[in-house]
Amino acid sequence: MGANPKLGGPKLGLSRFSAQLLLAKRMRLHFHLIRSKDVCLPDMDGVEVDDPAQAQSVTLKTVQQLFQEHPSLACDWSGWRLDGTDETGAVLFSIALDYVNLN
Numbered sequence: 001m002g003a004n005p006k007l008g009g010p011k012l013g014l015s016r017f018s019a020q021l022l023l024a025k026r027m028r029l030h031f032h033l034i035r036s037k038d039v040c041l042p043d044m045d046g047v048e049v050d051d052p053a054q055a056q057s058v059t060l061k062t063v064q065q066l067f068q069e070h071p072s073l074a075c076d077w078s079g080w081r082l083d084g085t086d087e088t089g090a091v092l093f094s095i096a097l098d099y100v101n102l103n
Helices: 016-023 052-069 071-076
Strands: 027-034 047-049 081-085 091-096
Touching (some): 027 052, 047 052, 052 071, 052 091
Antiparallel strands (some): 081 091
């Protein structure tokens, strides 16, 4: 294997197509509802996603739409947050449900 002059390391020998397939790996994202250390409604199943950033955007829009259609729900979830985590439990994003912008 020759050295990759830009990275200073060996070339991996992957085609552009193979590299794109590796980057496009789907992942399982879990959505946990959390009020405090002691109060958590865990998402045991999760969903497969291609892009965590897109999942966060869709999640926020869905919560906004839900609260617009049912304003009383916004009061019910005051003090709660929705954490999006990967399979290891690492938090990828967090949405404070009492600060969701309804516009």
